[in-house]
Every structure is written in C-alpha cells, then in structure tokens.
Amino acid sequence: MKPTRNLRWLAVGMVLFLSLSTFLNLLLPAPVRSQSAVELAQANRLQLLAQGDQLWQEGNQEQAMAYYRQAKPSFPTPTRNSTVPEPIFEIEQLGGGQRLWENALDGITRDLDSKKFLYLQRLIKDYPQFIPAHLKLAEACLEDEEACERYLKDIDPTEIMEQVSELYPAEPEVIRTKVKILAAKKKYLEASIAARQFALILVDHPDAPEFAEMADEYMGRFLSDVKAQMIALGILQAITGGFGISQGDWAQGVSAINMIGLLLKGESAFGEQLANAEVEKLRSQGKLVENPELLNYIKGIGGRLEPYMGRDFDYEYYVVKDPDLNAFTFPGGKIFINTGAIKAINTQAELAGLIGHEIAHSVFSHTYETMVEEIVFQVIKDLLPKNTPISLDQILELGSKANSRAQEQQADILGTRVLNPAGYAADGLRNFMAIMAQREGNRATSWSDTHPASAERVTYLEKLIVDNDYNRYAYEGVSEHREINQII
Ligand SMILES: [Zn+2]
Structure with missing residues (x-):
C-alpha cells in the first residue's frame, strides 16, 4: 500500500506543480515567454516608431524624429566606393x-x-x-x-x-544623343522611354520639361509608326477601332490583330483592358480581395504618391489574395499587390515604398515595352500570323515578368524619391528590401525570381538616401498598418 500512497502524493504534487507553473507563465509578460531576442528587438523598434508616429501626427516633428532616430541606427558606411569616374x-x-x-x-x-x-x-x-x-x-x-x-x-x-x-544617366547631352540615335533608328518607343527616364529621375533639372515633351512626342510617333507598318502589311481595315477584351477571353485568347488594335489605343487604354481582364480572372478564381477598408487603405497610400510620380494616369489599385510576397503592374498605372506582401510588411512607409516602386514601373512604361515587344514586333516580323489567337493568359503573365536590372534600379530610385514629398520616411522601400533580403536567406519567393538580389539593393538604396539627403526620420505609420494587417 505504501508505494501506492506515495505515488498518489507524487501525482498530486505533479498536478500542483504544473498548474502553478502555468499560472506563473500567464503572469509573465508575453515577450519573455514566446519571443526570440530578434523578435523582441523588432517589437521594440516598432514601438519606438509608433511613438514617433504619434508625435509626428500631433505636429511635434522634432520630438518624433528623436524617437525615429532611436529606432533607426545609421546605415553602415559603404565598404567600396563607386568605380565610375567623374565625367x-x-x-x-x-x-x-x-x-x-x-x-x-x-x-x-x-x-x-x-x-x-x-x-x-x-x-x-x-x-x-x-x-x-x-x-x-x-x-x-x-x-x-x-x-x-x-x-x-x-x-x-x-x-x-x-x-x-x-x-552617366544624369548627363543631358548623353541622353539627348541617345534619344536622337534611337529615333534615327526608328526605335521610337525606346527613344520615348529614354527621354522619360531623364524627365522623371532628374525632375528638378532645367532640361527635364524638354525631355518630358520629347517622351510624349516619340510615344506618338511610335504609335503612328506601328499603324503605318500595319497599313503596309495590308491589315489597316482591321485597325479601325472596336477592339477590346470581352468576358472569358482570358481563357480563349485574342487575335494578334485585336491585340495590336488595343495597343494602338495607347498605353492607358491598353492597360485598362488588361487590368480588367486580370480582375475578371482573379475574381473567377476567388483571389480578388474586395474588402473596402483594405482597398481604401491601399488607394490612400497610392493617392499620396501619385502627384509625385510624373505621369497623369488613371491609377487603380487591386489586392490579390495570394500568400506569395509579390506585387505587379500593368501599363497606365494599374497596380496589383498580394496580401502576402502586405502581411510581411511592418509599416505604411514600407508599403508606400513597394507601391511607389510598382507605380514607377508603370510610369517608365516598363511593362508596356515588354508587352509591345511580345505582341507588335512578333506580328511585324511576321513570326505570328495576324489571326493567331494570342493567349491572354500569357500576356497577363508578362505583367509580373522579370524586368532588367536597369529597370529595377530606375523603379527603386523613383519609388524612394517620392516617399518624402508624399509624407513618408525615405527608407520605406529600403526597409521593404531588407525584409525581402531576410526572406531570400530562408526561401525563394517569386519576387526574388524576377528581381535582383535584395541585399544588394538595400546597399544602393542606403547610398541613394544618404547622397541625396532624403529624410529617414519621418512618418512610418506603424499602428495604421498593424490595424490593416489584422483584417487580412
Ligand atoms: Zn520591380
């Protein structure tokens, strides 16, 4: 009997011990119990930023900046200097x-x-x-x-x-000659894009308005040139309007002529049609997010950036229910952001950085150029019979196709430059890239398939911010973003 009694007391003791430890655990503050040192540091950082935000919104910028500085140590000094000599x-x-x-x-x-x-x-x-x-x-x-x-x-x-x-992208004589030579070679779209880059990146340069005008002029020339080539190919009668993408086309495809007809309507109308097709597709797959609170949040951020992006598009924003950390864009300012990206991001300024980067791809006509190359040039080169149905799915996929390293850099520069004027901390995009870099260390995302290594971009964005004296110690929007993340 004795051993049994002993066992009984042992069992009672165990129960008491377990309940006591559970009770004590509940009393301890949450971070100590479940967070690692890194998570704790991150939570503290966000707490400081949130305190800064509150002061910032109360109009007390000086004190707000003191909190922001505490949360954000200086960038490490770059180890190597630029190898490009002064012109x-x-x-x-x-x-x-x-x-x-x-x-x-x-x-x-x-x-x-x-x-x-x-x-x-x-x-x-x-x-x-x-x-x-x-x-x-x-x-x-x-x-x-x-x-x-x-x-x-x-x-x-x-x-x-x-x-x-x-x-030397900032030398007007270099870019002027580049545009002139591209135009002489009848590469009007490239000429327009090269001129636009100068106008948008060097917006304060006295020659910027001249380059913006050049960009519009060559875009017009590109469209009339394509039209002229279509006339020469004997398919003018087909290019008289009435083009569009109707319901269900994304599954069956659109003829090559129809696609060119759409392109000739210009960047905005073309992008609008594609975005509508993408939306229809996403909706049918149950992947289109229609939560008004979330959409207004994204639209609000975009609206603050738009006046500084340099092109007057009919901007539209969509959210895609997709855990993949990614975003993509269609011509004419149609921006799609995955819920996975919004969730991985900590502050509104970081999200503004990502949205600014995507809008920049659109204002630089990066996606438009890719699509034109895939469609028009294939038809003109006669690689594609005019009535071949082009799979709309393939065209829509071009929206998230890899951009060149130079295009990514342009989008990073503009996406960062607009942050301060729009009222955000200038390192929003840089901090988004830091999140990406951390993830790339662990696992691949589709963003990392289509973009240059994020760690490398973090370094050059730091240099861009420091060289241009952009302000990192400005509004972050920690609480606003946290609230949104809770409804996703
Ligand atoms: Zn990009």
Whole structure:
C-alpha cells in the first residue's frame, strides 16, 4: 500500500506543480515567454516608431524624429566606393588622352574613316569618362553605318550610347544623343522611354520639361509608326477601332490583330483592358480581395504618391489574395499587390515604398515595352500570323515578368524619391528590401525570381538616401498598418 500512497502524493504534487507553473507563465509578460531576442528587438523598434508616429501626427516633428532616430541606427558606411569616374568634357582634363583626341579630330576633319573610328574607339575604351568621344563616335556611326560596322565590328551606335548612358544617366547631352540615335533608328518607343527616364529621375533639372515633351512626342510617333507598318502589311481595315477584351477571353485568347488594335489605343487604354481582364480572372478564381477598408487603405497610400510620380494616369489599385510576397503592374498605372506582401510588411512607409516602386514601373512604361515587344514586333516580323489567337493568359503573365536590372534600379530610385514629398520616411522601400533580403536567406519567393538580389539593393538604396539627403526620420505609420494587417 505504501508505494501506492506515495505515488498518489507524487501525482498530486505533479498536478500542483504544473498548474502553478502555468499560472506563473500567464503572469509573465508575453515577450519573455514566446519571443526570440530578434523578435523582441523588432517589437521594440516598432514601438519606438509608433511613438514617433504619434508625435509626428500631433505636429511635434522634432520630438518624433528623436524617437525615429532611436529606432533607426545609421546605415553602415559603404565598404567600396563607386568605380565610375567623374565625367569630363574638356580636352584639358584628358591628360595623356589628349593626343588620341587630336588624332580623332584630325580624322573627322579630313574624313579619314580608319583614323576617325580607331582613335575614337581607343578613347572610349581608355577614357570612358570623356563624354565628347562617345557622342562623336555615336554620331559618326549614325552618319556612316557601313564604315562603323567595318571598323567597330560588333558595336552599333545605339550600343555605344546604351553603355555610356548607363554610366552617366544624369548627363543631358548623353541622353539627348541617345534619344536622337534611337529615333534615327526608328526605335521610337525606346527613344520615348529614354527621354522619360531623364524627365522623371532628374525632375528638378532645367532640361527635364524638354525631355518630358520629347517622351510624349516619340510615344506618338511610335504609335503612328506601328499603324503605318500595319497599313503596309495590308491589315489597316482591321485597325479601325472596336477592339477590346470581352468576358472569358482570358481563357480563349485574342487575335494578334485585336491585340495590336488595343495597343494602338495607347498605353492607358491598353492597360485598362488588361487590368480588367486580370480582375475578371482573379475574381473567377476567388483571389480578388474586395474588402473596402483594405482597398481604401491601399488607394490612400497610392493617392499620396501619385502627384509625385510624373505621369497623369488613371491609377487603380487591386489586392490579390495570394500568400506569395509579390506585387505587379500593368501599363497606365494599374497596380496589383498580394496580401502576402502586405502581411510581411511592418509599416505604411514600407508599403508606400513597394507601391511607389510598382507605380514607377508603370510610369517608365516598363511593362508596356515588354508587352509591345511580345505582341507588335512578333506580328511585324511576321513570326505570328495576324489571326493567331494570342493567349491572354500569357500576356497577363508578362505583367509580373522579370524586368532588367536597369529597370529595377530606375523603379527603386523613383519609388524612394517620392516617399518624402508624399509624407513618408525615405527608407520605406529600403526597409521593404531588407525584409525581402531576410526572406531570400530562408526561401525563394517569386519576387526574388524576377528581381535582383535584395541585399544588394538595400546597399544602393542606403547610398541613394544618404547622397541625396532624403529624410529617414519621418512618418512610418506603424499602428495604421498593424490595424490593416489584422483584417487580412
Ligand atoms: Zn520591380
């Protein structure tokens, strides 16, 4: 009996112990019980930001900034400096290269092709920072394509300007020559986009309005050029309007001619039709979020950014029920954000950064260009019979197709620059990228399939913010975002 009695007391003791420990556990503050050190640090950071937000909204910016500073340590100093040398324009700054330039000029004056092309080519290779050599070489190539091909082998003038404009995107002479050469090659859409980039990224530059005008002019020329080519192909009668995407087309497809007819209506009307098709598709799949509170929240953020994006589109915002951390855009300012992205984000400023990045893809015509290349150029090149049904599904997928590294950078620059004027902390997009970088360490997302490595972007966004003196210590919107995250 004794052992039984002992066991009984042991059981009573155990029950008492367990209930006591559960009771004590309940008394302890939640963070100590369930959060790791990293989560705790993050919670503290958000708490400080929320305190800053409250003061910010009360109009007490100075005190708010003190909280923001406490939550946000300075960015680490970049370990390596930019490898791009400062551009030079004067012969006197050329040092040892002066002799090359004199020889090149002599070749130009006396019209000696070999001398002209060989010395200019040497110059752009040895002194890439000497801008006049690039401009002269591109112009010489434009004047005499045959000689250019003979001496430069695989390089053409558009490539010359492409390379130099990647190094020096803020030099108006470089971009002006690039636009001129693209237009001379009848690449009107690219010419329009190159001009638009300058106008939107260097919005305060005195030449920005001239570039914006150029962008509109070449977009118009692109559309009439496509139309003219369609006339030449003998399908003008088909391009007289009445084009559209009707219900159910996304499943069956639209003819190539119909798609071109849509494109010719311009960027906005084209994007509108595609966005409607996407919405119809998402709704039929039960993936379209229609919660008015959430939609108003997203629309409100977009509305604050729009005046600074540089193009007057009919902006529309949609939320997709999808746990994948991603967002995508259609031409003419149609933005789609996944619930997975909204949920992973901590503050309204971070979401504003992501929305600004997506709007930027739209205002730079990135998606439009991709779609045009897939549709119009295929038809013009006669790779696609005019009546071939184009799968709308494939076209819609182009909305989330990978953009080039340069396009991503442009969208990051504009998406960051608009944050301060719209009333947000300037590191919203940078912090979103930091979340992405952390996730990429763990598992792949579709964003990481279509975008350059986020860790690398965090570094250059930090540099962009510091170099331009953008303010990181401004409104974050922690509580507003937390409330929204609770209803998703
Ligand atoms: Zn992007």
